[in-house]
Amino acid sequence: MPSSLIRLAKAASVLLVVPVTGVGFDGGSGSAPAGRPATAGYPQAFVSQERMAVVDPDKKLSAGDEVTVEIVEDREGGLARVVTATGELDVPPLGRVRVSGQTASDAASNIKRLLEKDYYYTATVRLSIDRISKVAVQQGSVQLSGQVRMVGQQFLIAGEQLTVTGAILKAGGVTEWGNAKKIQVTRQKKDGTSEKFEVDFKKITETGDVKADPVLQDGDRIYIPKIIFRPF
Numbered sequence: 001m002p003s004s005l006i007r008l009a010k011a012a013s014v015l016l017v018v019p020v021t022g023v024g025f026d027g028g029s030g031s032a033p034a035g036r037p038a039t040a041g042y043p044q045a046f047v048s049q050e051r052m053a054v055v056d057p058d059k060k061l062s063a064g065d066e067v068t069v070e071i072v073e074d075r076e077g078g079l080a081r082v083v084t085a086t087g088e089l090d091v092p093p094l095g096r097v098r099v100s101g102q103t104a105s106d107a108a109s110n111i112k113r114l115l116e117k118d119y120y121y122t123a124t125v126r127l128s129i130d131r132i133s134k135v136a137v138q139q140g141s142v143q144l145s146g147q148v149r150m151v152g153q154q155f156l157i158a159g160e161q162l163t164v165t166g167a168i169l170k171a172g173g174v175t176e177w178g179n180a181k182k183i184q185v186t187r188q189k190k191d192g193t194s195e196k197f198e199v200d201f202k203k204i205t206e207t208g209d210v211k212a213d214p215v216l217q218d219g220d221r222i223y224i225p226k227i228i229f230r231p232f
Helices: 003-022 044-052 104-118 164-170 201-207
Strands: 066-071 079-082 088-091 095-098 125-131 138-146 152-157 183-188 194-199 221-224
Touching: 066 088, 066 104, 079 088, 088 104, 095 104, 104 125, 138 164, 164 183, 164 201, 164 221
Parallel strands: 138 221
Antiparallel strands: 066 079, 066 125, 088 095, 138 152, 183 194, 183 221
16 A cells, blocks of 8 residues: 555544544533543543532632632632631731631732722632532521411521521421510620510511511511411
8 A cells, every 4th residue: 555545544543543432522512431430530620510510609608618818919829718717818927817708709809908998909819619618617506486387496507598588487487376466586795785676577478578587696586476466
């Protein structure tokens, strides 16, 4: 066979092999072969897409979450960090910054503001969630009593907000004899005194007015009074 035809045949065989071995892993359009771990021997971009798919980008940060913080202007790459039990991140040169209860986007904006206040003319901050904590960290509790279906204590979880209506709904709601318009909340203040206020559970649940639904604090007591006259 002429040498020119031999070279042409070899070139054709290469063109046939390359798409088969490379598809899905350099372009991200395929998946790992059956029987092989998805993370073994594949580019980091492929692994990152798989990991990101299981993390809610709107998830609020809480203790134990693993994140990466990058200040682009430093050109030092991302810093791996874990949200502390007190809800903070160690961000040089700021030190510890509170991020609990914020989304990754909100936390990045807050860190940017703090950096530009004292350290940077312009700061570009990127914060991504690598892995969420599997352990719920308790950050206090509230007490429910009166005409609610499940009387007792409810725990406040770091990074999550619990409102008055949220606590009542978790407790099964107001009983048929409960006055849903006059939920009484007692809050202990730092100076040792207490304050009381009323919440219209019925109105909030019917209108969806979240601004009228107070966020609970550690030590709050919720009392659902009995209705004096129940119309039939």
